[in-house]
Amino acid sequence: QVQLVQSGAEVKQPGASVKVSCKAFGYTLISYYISWVRQAPGQGLEWVGWISTYNGNTNYAQKLQGRVTMTTDTSTNTAYMELRSLRSDDTAMYYCVRGSEYFLHWGQGTLVTVSS
């Protein structure tokens, strides 16, 4: 069955970068877009962006433009999201999800904590 398995929790200092991975099982990565959604502690869901796993086209949330990069490695069926110049308000659970429209399949989430 379809599974998205994400990398483990990260603790980073302000100004650092983080790269979260999302490995797809049960289907070929290039068959569907991958989107990323984040959720700050006790808060709602926020769309981060999506990547076309077929041609690498991306669409990022305007507030993260310039700090976020989404990539894929089709040889390992894995998608990545890198966030740079981390700030305390980037502390959140980051989810990868299959598709760019409605989201049926979710990863388990990766908690990124930004703290000095």
Place this chain on the structure above:
Amino acid sequence: EIVLTQSPGTLSLSPGERATLSCRASQSVSSNYLAWYQQRPGQAPRLLIYGASSRATGIPDRFSGSGSGTDFTLTISRLEPEDFAVYYCHQYGSSPRTFGQGTKVEIK
């Protein structure tokens, strides 16, 4: 950007009661591309409804979605204990994708 406003913020009900959740969009949602998710504590969100009214695979028929344009509703006909959770609406008809702020359904 389409802003989604959910109401009420919190709904206090008893098991067996009917829950009606609202999601209002700041502009018309293209092709009624509106989804609903349920999130229980410590879990990833779960897709309930897409296309405003289509139930996702495996979702019980006590969950139903309706609406079009700017006004959408999620109805839970008879609340089961496992339905007490937070519910989010989400529009995917235009970019950027946006979510409502959530409605918490709690036990009265």
